[in-house]
Amino acid sequence: MAFISRGAEYAIRAMLDVASVEGGVPETTREVAEHQGIPKVFLPKIVQRLVQAGLLRAHRGPAGGIALSRPPEQINMRQIIEVMDGPIALNTCLILPGECPRQSICPVHEIWQKAQQNLLETLEGITLAHLVARGKELVSQQVVY
Numbered sequence: 001m002a003f004i005s006r007g008a009e010y011a012i013r014a015m016l017d018v019a020s021v022e023g024g025v026p027e028t029t030r031e032v033a034e035h036q037g038i039p040k041v042f043l044p045k046i047v048q049r050l051v052q053a054g055l056l057r058a059h060r061g062p063a064g065g066i067a068l069s070r071p072p073e074q075i076n077m078r079q080i081i082e083v084m085d086g087p088i089a090l091n092t093c094l095i096l097p098g099e100c101p102r103q104s105i106c107p108v109h110e111i112w113q114k115a116q117q118n119l120l121e122t123l124e125g126i127t128l129a130h131l132v133a134r135g136k137e138l139v140s141q142q143v144v145y
Contacts, residue, residue: 026065
């Protein structure tokens, strides 16, 4: 079975945490790790990849931390996952044309294409801004005793 990696899951959670900070104030990786339950040993490498991909910016020093490199409306789940895991594909024939000699006669190939397109469109349509808003909505629905 293939899953989205733990690194991609942590990257989504870290990006969501950073996007949730009012006014775009930089957060330390320690704060993000604590808020999101991400092991502190993994987060620096994840952040480094997100910075290299242009999704986060990092500042060193006493007032340093990490922040989004662009508005949360411009960052989607597909971008974050692909930074960590590479291209998303339901089957190798979708990312490696010619890999399967049956591709041109395979009735399942069209199904894979459609399912892949639906998946990618869904992930592209979910931005950090949407996730932040949904997170706030879910928290507000929590029953407090």
